[in-house]
Amino acid sequence: MLPSLPPLRSARRPCTPTPAFQAGLPVVPYPPGGSADIPPRTIGQKLGERLGQTVVVENKAGAGTAIGAKAVASAAPDGYTLLLGTVSSQAINPAMTKVGYDALKDFVAVSPVAAIPFVLVAHPSLPAANVGDVLAMARANPGKVGYASAGPGTSNHLAGELMASSAKVQLMHVPYKGSAPALNDVLGGHVPLMFDLLATALPNVQSGKLKALAVTSRQRTPLLPNVPTARESGLQDYEVTAWFGVFAPAGTPAPVVARLNADLTAVLQAPDMQKRLRELGAEPESGPAEAYGRYVRDEADKWGAVVRKAGLTP
Structure with missing residues (x-):
């Protein structure tokens, strides 16, 4: 008992x-x-x-x-x-x-x-429709494809580090003092990518202000059923x-x-x-x-x- x-x-x-x-x-x-x-x-x-x-x-x-x-x-x-x-x-x-x-x-x-889960979101101006496109851009431009984060060592920073390591590419980390200013600069087109939490990414994706390239969970989320996981996009064992x-x-x-x-x-x-x-x-x-x-x-x-x-x- x-x-x-x-x-x-x-x-x-x-x-x-x-x-x-x-x-x-x-x-x-x-x-x-x-x-x-x-x-x-x-x-x-x-x-x-x-x-x-x-x-x-x-x-x-x-x-x-x-x-x-x-x-x-x-x-x-x-x-x-x-x-x-x-x-x-x-x-x-x-x-x-x-x-x-x-x-x-x-x-x-x-x-x-x-x-x-996080969602890899991109500004609509970025010519990438999926994770494969982002990785191709990174291979063609090592260290020049940037992604914003809430700061060094945060989860959305390390999500990018794990993706770069898994795909053997170089991404450019652009740290901010918090998720809000990072997201604002992605919305403004100053930084092309960000791993944003589903809760805050969802309204911007639904409104068309950002496009969702992948979710970082093991399975798709019912809130974005048409967005593939990073695993489905070719990153084996990737989960954040x-x-x-x-x-x-x-x-x-x-x-x-x-x-x-x-x-x-x-x-x-x-x-x-x-x-x-x-x-x-x-x-x-x-x-x-x-x-x-x-x-x-x-x-x-x-x-x-x-x-x-x-x-x-x-």
């Missing part, structure tokens, strides 16, 4: 904070309102109903997710302080710089939550998603992890929750904690290799 958890302290009544509940459930290592902030707030209420307690989401942004992740890594392993971890906090950033925690040793994976999952500090008792996994799985498999997440451009995911832990280790190996091959530094 799965254990019950004692009630979490509610933010609605005064209490003296203790180290066991210094951050809430879960900690989001991003500012409020972003794509990484939506899934936990969408899921939190339903999870709280199953746990019989208030679920408090706290944003601890900064240092490229390191501040929030480090806070959870050093928290008491009692099931109260969890991390809404992402591909950045658990796989990419630790490969690029000293983040103050070990993404694999300091956490135990609890459950996947969702994954948002902005994935989210729940992690607990290392040492959290196995029965607590099992209880949280079971409740998160039930919440994520509910039809209304799946519908809501898909409306946000995310594909709901669930599964055993052990399997998710293996997936995260594989992702850490994959992105570590990309970072090393590209010679990226902070």
Whole structure:
């Protein structure tokens, strides 16, 4: 039988904070309102109903997710302080710089939550109808076909590095201080390409302001059913998603992890929750904690290799 958890302290009544509940459930290592902030707030209420307690989401942004992740890594392993971890906090950033925690040793994976694919979008003026055309242009003009990103080491930057490595071509990375200014310059035709998250790419593709060349997920998305995957476009084994999952500090008792996994799985498999997440451009995911832990280790190996091959530094 799965254990019950004692009630979490509610933010609605005064209490003296203790180290066991210094951050809430879960900690989001991003500012409020972003794509990484939506899934936990969408899921939190339903999870709280199953746990019989208030679920408090706290944003601890900064240092490229390191501040929030480090806070959870050093928290008491009692099931109260969890991390809404992402591909950045658990796989990419630790490969690029000293983040103050070990993404694999300091956490135990609890459950996947969702994954948002990227869309390789192009300004309509670019004479390319598909990924093959882009790669042909890159081979003819090494290092001159540019793609915008939210900054060095971000997921949409490394999506381009992985494509270049997989296809053995040279692309020109054009970094910005965030996705919004990068997307604005692609819309303005100043940079021809960008790997943009499905949620923000969709309205620009539907309006004709950008054209979608490929999605980076393993399978096509029902939101853009006529757009092929990068794999279908000739890039074998290519897959890039902005994935989210729940992690607990290392040492959290196995029965607590099992209880949280079971409740998160039930919440994520509910039809209304799946519908809501898909409306946000995310594909709901669930599964055993052990399997998710293996997936995260594989992702850490994959992105570590990309970072090393590209010679990226902070």
